[in-house]
Amino acid sequence: MDIRGSRGPAMTDVARLAGVSHQTVSRVLNDHPNVKEQTRLRVRAAIAELGYRPNRAARTLVTGRSQLLGVVTLNSTLFGPASLLAAFEQAAAEAGFAVSVASVVRLDRESVAAAVDRHLDQRVAGLVVIAPTASAGEGLAALPAGVPVVTIDGDPNRAHGLVTVDQVAGARAATQHLLDAGHRTVWHVSGPPDWYDAAGRIEGWRRTLQAAGAEVPPPVQADWSAAAGYAAGQMLARMPEVTAVFTANDHLALGLLRALYERGRRVPEDVSVVGFDDVPEAAFLIPPLTTVRPDFAAVALAGLDLLLAQMADADAAPGQIVVEPELVVRNSVRR
Amino acid sequence: MDIRGSRGPAMTDVARLAGVSHQTVSRVLNDHPNVKEQTRLRVRAAIAELGYRPNRAARTLVTGRSQLLGVVTLNSTLFGPASLLAAFEQAAAEAGFAVSVASVVRLDRESVAAAVDRHLDQRVAGLVVIAPTASAGEGLAALPAGVPVVTIDGDPNRAHGLVTVDQVAGARAATQHLLDAGHRTVWHVSGPPDWYDAAGRIEGWRRTLQAAGAEVPPPVQADWSAAAGYAAGQMLARMPEVTAVFTANDHLALGLLRALYERGRRVPEDVSVVGFDDVPEAAFLIPPLTTVRPDFAAVALAGLDLLLAQMADADAAPGQIVVEPELVVRNSVRR
DNA sequence: CCCGGCCGTGTTATCGCTAACATGAGGCAA
DNA sequence: TTGCCTCATGTTAGCGATAACACGGCCGGG
Numbered sequence: 160m161d162i163r164g165s166r167g168p169a170m171t172d173v174a175r176l177a178g179v180s181h182q183t184v185s186r187v188l189n190d191h192p193n194v195k196e197q198t199r200l201r202v203r204a205a206i207a208e209l210g211y212r213p214n215r216a217a218r219t220l221v222t223g224r225s226q227l228l229g230v231v232t233l234n235s236t237l238f239g240p241a242s243l244l245a246a247f248e249q250a251a252a253e254a255g256f257a258v259s260v261a262s263v264v265r266l267d268r269e270s271v272a273a274a275v276d277r278h279l280d281q282r283v284a285g286l287v288v289i290a291p292t293a294s295a296g297e298g299l300a301a302l303p304a305g306v307p308v309v310t311i312d313g314d315p316n317r318a319h320g321l322v323t324v325d326q327v328a329g330a331r332a333a334t335q336h337l338l339d340a341g342h343r344t345v346w347h348v349s350g351p352p353d354w355y356d357a358a359g360r361i362e363g364w365r366r367t368l369q370a371a372g373a374e375v376p377p378p379v380q381a382d383w384s385a386a387a388g389y390a391a392g393q394m395l396a397r398m399p400e401v402t403a404v405f406t407a408n409d410h411l412a413l414g415l416l417r418a419l420y421e422r423g424r425r426v427p428e429d430v431s432v433v434g435f436d437d438v439p440e441a442a443f444l445i446p447p448l449t450t451v452r453p454d455f456a457a458v459a460l461a462g463l464d465l466l467l468a469q470m471a472d473a474d475a476a477p478g479q480i481v482v483e484p485e486l487v488v489r490n491s492v493r494r
Numbered sequence: 495m496d497i498r499g500s501r502g503p504a505m506t507d508v509a510r511l512a513g514v515s516h517q518t519v520s521r522v523l524n525d526h527p528n529v530k531e532q533t534r535l536r537v538r539a540a541i542a543e544l545g546y547r548p549n550r551a552a553r554t555l556v557t558g559r560s561q562l563l564g565v566v567t568l569n570s571t572l573f574g575p576a577s578l579l580a581a582f583e584q585a586a587a588e589a590g591f592a593v594s595v596a597s598v599v600r601l602d603r604e605s606v607a608a609a610v611d612r613h614l615d616q617r618v619a620g621l622v623v624i625a626p627t628a629s630a631g632e633g634l635a636a637l638p639a640g641v642p643v644v645t646i647d648g649d650p651n652r653a654h655g656l657v658t659v660d661q662v663a664g665a666r667a668a669t670q671h672l673l674d675a676g677h678r679t680v681w682h683v684s685g686p687p688d689w690y691d692a693a694g695r696i697e698g699w700r701r702t703l704q705a706a707g708a709e710v711p712p713p714v715q716a717d718w719s720a721a722a723g724y725a726a727g728q729m730l731a732r733m734p735e736v737t738a739v740f741t742a743n744d745h746l747a748l749g750l751l752r753a754l755y756e757r758g759r760r761v762p763e764d765v766s767v768v769g770f771d772d773v774p775e776a777a778f779l780i781p782p783l784t785t786v787r788p789d790f791a792a793v794a795l796a797g798l799d800l801l802l803a804q805m806a807d808a809d810a811a812p813g814q815i816v817v818e819p820e821l822v823v824r825n826s827v828r829r
Numbered sequence: 830c831c832c833g834g835c836c837g838t839g840t841t842a843t844c845g846c847t848a849a850c851a852t853g854a855g856g857c858a859a
Numbered sequence: 860t861t862g863c864c865t866c867a868t869g870t871t872a873g874c875g876a877t878a879a880c881a882c883g884g885c886c887g888g889g
Contacts, residue, residue, distance in 0.1 A: 166558055167638075169875055180839050185877060193837055215616055216560065217875035219551035221844050223501055227594070227616070234580045236774070241576045245569045248597045257616050259562070259594040262583045281550055281562070281592050303502075385778040414778045439571070443720040443749045445780055504845055515869050520847060528867055552845035556874050 168209040177205035188213060219282060227257050228466065229278030231271060231288040234262035237383060238409075238438050239356075239455060240289050243311060246459035247287060254463065259283065266291070271298025279306070285466040287311065291354045307469035309462045309477075312356055320465035320477040324453040326359025327366070329484035333405045333433040333451050334367040340431060340492050342403035344373040348391040348415060350407035351382050360407050360435065383407070385414035392418025395430075402430055403492075409434040409441045412448055412491075420445070427493040437487050447489035457482050503544040512540035523548060554617060562592050563801065564613030566606060566623040569597035572718060573744075573773045574691075574790060575624050578646060581794035582622060589798065594618065601626070606633025614641070620801040622646065623654075626689045642804035644797045644812075647691055655800035655812040659788040661694025662701070664819035668740045668768040668786050669702040675766060675827050677738035679708040683726040683750060685742035686717050695742050695770065718742070720749035727753025730765075737765055738827075744769040744776045747783055747826075755780070762828040772822050782824035792817050 174181040179198060186194050187202040194202075205211075219225040228251050232240045248258045259281055261274035271290065275298060278286055286306060290296045290313040299319070302308060309320035337345045347364045350357030361378055368375045379395065381387035388411030395401045396419050406412040412434035416426060424430050426446055434441060437452035461480040469477055509516040514533060521529050522537040529537075540546075554560040563586050567575045583593045594616055596609035606625065610633060613621055620642040625631045631649045644655035672680045682699045685692030696713055703710045714730065716722035723746030730736045731754050741747040747769035751761060759765050761781055769776060772787035796815040804812055 166874085171875080181876080182840080182878095183838060186838090189877085193835090195837065198837080212615055214555065214875050216551045216554035217844090218877075219844095220549070220555055220846085220875080221877045223844075225551065234584055236571075236573060236576045236580065238571060241571045244595070245571065245597055248595050249569055249599070252596065252612060257594050257596070257612060259592050260579070260583050261587065261592070262580055264584070277587060277592060280547055385775040389778050410775060413775050417778045417780050417782075420780050440720040440745060440748050440775075443724050443752045445752050445755050501844085506845080516845085517847080517870080518868060521868085524847085528865090530867065533867080549845050552874090553847075554874095555845080555876085556847045558874075 168211045169214065170211075173202065173205045173209055173211050176209065177202045223282075225282045225284050226255060227259055227281055227283045228463075229275075229281065229283035229286045230258055230260050231274045231278070231286065231290070232260065232262050233266065233289060233291075234264050238436050239453070242455035243289065243459050243462075246456040247462060250460050250463045254467065256284070263295075266295040268294050268297040268300075271295045272301060275299065275302065279303070285309070285470055287462050287466060288313065290314070291356050292351075293353060293355075305473065307466055307473070309465045309469070311458060311462055312354075314355065315479070318477060320462075320469055321479045322458050322461045322465060323359075323479075323481050324356070324458060325481050325483050326356050327363035329435060329451040329453065329486075330360040330363025330405065331367045332484070332486040333435065333449075334364045335371075336449070336486055336488070337403040337405060337431055337433060337492060338367070338371050338373065340403070340494060342431060344368060344376060345403045345405050346376050346395060346401050347378040348381050348388060348395075348404060348406040348411050349378045350411075352380060357407055360405075364405055381407070381411055383410060385410045385417075388412060388414025389418050391415060393422075395419075396422035396424050403432075404430060405433045405435075407435055409436045409438045409448060409450055412450070413440075413444060416444055416446075416448075416491075427491050431492040433492060435484075441487075442489060444491075446491050449489045449491045450487050451484045452487050453484040454482055503546045504549070505546075508537065508540045508544055508546050511544060512537045558617075560617045560619050561590060562594055562616055562618045563798075564610075564616065564618035564621045565593055565595050566609045566613070566621065566625075567595060567597050568601065568624060568626075569599050573771050574788070577790035578624065578794050578797075581791040582798060585795050585798045589802065591619070598630075601630040603629050603632040603635075606630045607636060610634065610637065614638070620644070620805055622797050622801060623648065625649070626691050627686075628688060628690075640808065642801055642808070644800045644804070646793060646797055647689075649690065650814070653812060655797075655804055656814045657793050657796045657800065658694075658814075658816055659691070659793060660816050660818050661691055662698035664770060664786040664788065664821075665695040665698025665740065666702045667819070667821040668770065668784075669699045670706075671784070671821060671823070672738040672740060672766055672768060672827060673702070673706050673708065675738070675829060677766060679703060679711060680738045680740050681711050681730060681736050682713040683716050683723060683730075683739060683741040683746050684713045685746075687715060692742055695740075699740055716742070716746055718745060720745045720752075723747060723749025724753050726750060728757075730754075731757035731759050738767075739765060740768045740770075742770055744771045744773045744783060744785055747785070748775075748779060751779055751783075751826075762826050766827040768827060770819075776822075777824060779826075781826050784824045784826045785822050786819045787822050788819040789817055 170181045174184045261277045263270045263274045286308045290310045296314045379391045392415035434450035437450045441448040505516040508519045596612045598605040598609045623645045625645045625648040714726045727750035769785035772785045776783040
């Protein structure tokens with residue numbers, strides 16, 4: 160159906176009312192310099208009177224560029240992607256862009272490629288892809304040249320714009336915080352190892368332990384869910400030598416806390432726990448969770464900046480921005 | 495390499511390669527009946543060979559309708575809206591529609607109207623508005639006629655398509671479950687009262703208590719956050735007569751659980767708690783949370799159905815669909 | 830005093846598609 | 860055979876914008 164029952168006013172209608180040519184209307188709309196102030200006002204008045212709004216499709220057709228930005232994200236309620244999307248849309252709207260989403264159930268190459276395709280069909284002016292695994296990154300392989308792309312938490316070796324959270328630094332802060340509290344070593348419940356995020360956190364954790372000369376226990380591999388954290392916790396809770404655990408995100412920590420509780424291991428008295436993400440609930444777990452906070456809004460903004468830069472200058476080398484996370488100390492680490 | 499400049503192949507390029515007119519290509523693309531099978535195949539081959547993809551902007555321009563659906567949602571990581579968006583995008587993609595998002599920081603009329611406007615600029619073919627407050631609904635007042643709109647959890651008295659979760663039934667199930675467990679009455683920590691969701695849950699809770707002849711304590715007003723649940727819990731924990739609490743969502747319950755824990759009130763032995771939403775973490779709280787699960791995917795699907803129905807027949811009365819939530823019994827209610 | 834350049838504006842040509850009408854080849858009833 | 864209708868396809872005319880060029884009037888410099 161039409162957006163209006165009949166098609167609404169077009170540029171020529173405005174032009175007729177203002178007594179100018181449609182081209183002059185176009186100039187007013189696009190803030191061209193050479194329009195007399197008086198004419199400009201007359202045109203604006205006509206626009207207001209008719210309630211005219213420019214037809215983006217027509218503009219897109221003639222310019223070959225839309226005012227649409229595409230986001231490819233994981234179809235999930237994972238805190239990171241959801242926060243990112245919200246922040247990105249907000250920033251994009253302020254910059255005059257609309258945002259279209261294509262979500263993906265799995266991060267395999269085909270799914271991502273299909274989502275990207277849907278966006279290309281829409282002639283998006285640029286693409287933000289949350290591509291936290293190598294397989295997701297492969298979905299970008301067949302991308303036609305000339306489409307500005309920024310990946311979030313993607314492969315640093317691909318030739319796209321890239322925004323990442325400094326996972327290694329975040330993990331280091333968490334691990335060091337636990338070591339500083341006097342723990343001999345720190346165990347780690349990791350995210351899915353094919354995620355760059357998870358890999359970075361593992362690396363930061365491991366390197367920190369090594370630098371401190373601490374033993375590096377085998378990481379407990381999980382996904383991002385509370386269920387997996389609970390499962391990991393059931394195992395770790397039985398091991399008396401485990402006194403400090405760094406989990407790859409807060410949901411894992413939540414599951415872990417429950418498992419520790421059930422086994423009668425007190426947090427932080429018996430076991431210290433540090434999470435990652437700082438979900439809004441983290442401060443209200445039992446006990447309040449010490450965690451690492453990545454600034455998702457900053458990531459989204461950085462992504463938009465990179466995208467706009469690529470759109471402005473297609474030949475420039477795509478930039479990379481790293482956002483530093485911050486340790487938020489609460490009450491889940493013994494002192 | 496390129497067919498014409500950098501704009502990629504157009505319909506005429508396909509036509510030339512297939513030895514037909516561009517109109518025939520159009521007919522093949524749109525599955526028109528009167529095309530010889532042989533021609534159809536030749537055209538498809540040409541499309542594949544050139545990697546041609548139709549220009550949606552041109553199609554939108556000439557037909558006056560886009561293949562874009564707009565979603566207006568709250569800029570937040572609230573579980574409900576986030577789940578809905580994800581499910582909706584998935585369903586829309588399968589139906590051949592792209593989804594553009596406009597999020598809103600506050601649910602006041604101006605913000606919602608601005609978000610709607612952004613979508614109208616894009617000539618969306620239909621609109622889904624998550625409008626859980628009266629003020630948000632007002633943002634739809636100035637909508638031009640002819641735009642198919644479905645609101646989610648919106649005002650039942652507005653003349654739009656509407657999908658709601660049966661909040662009253664959900665709250666009744668939760669409250670009744672607590673009464674059945676032997677509690678004399680049930681306290682309620684409510685969501686923001688200007689939300690229809692919150693109002694419905696309050697109503698279901700109150701009516702259930704009244705029907706059972708139980709005393710109706712004053713609802714404790716909160717927002718949707720764990721922080722507010724914690725604050726409410728600090729108060730309720732001090733009142734020995736409080737033995738059963740129904741919270742308007744799971745995050746509130748999480749905060750409440752922590753407050754009860756700190757005051758030494760055991761759940762479910764001393765106090766029973768029931769939440770709402772069934773976030774993935776609910777099963778891993780201390781103790782596992784009994785809660786009410788609305789099927790967000792079903793809501794999203796229903797919304798899309800309603801939208802497509804309106805688009806197919808603009809004169810039909812907009813439908814309303816109510817989705818029944820389900821009580822998920824875990825371990826936070828004494829037996 | 831004349832001429833070139835800038836300013837403000839109009840005219841025309843696309844962009845890539847679909848809708849509407851045109852065309853021509855067969856098939857079948859009269 | 861003569862229409863006339865049905866396929867299968869082609870031709871033409873926009874949709875509503877921007878881009879490129881055209882065109883007078885006014886300005887300032889030689």
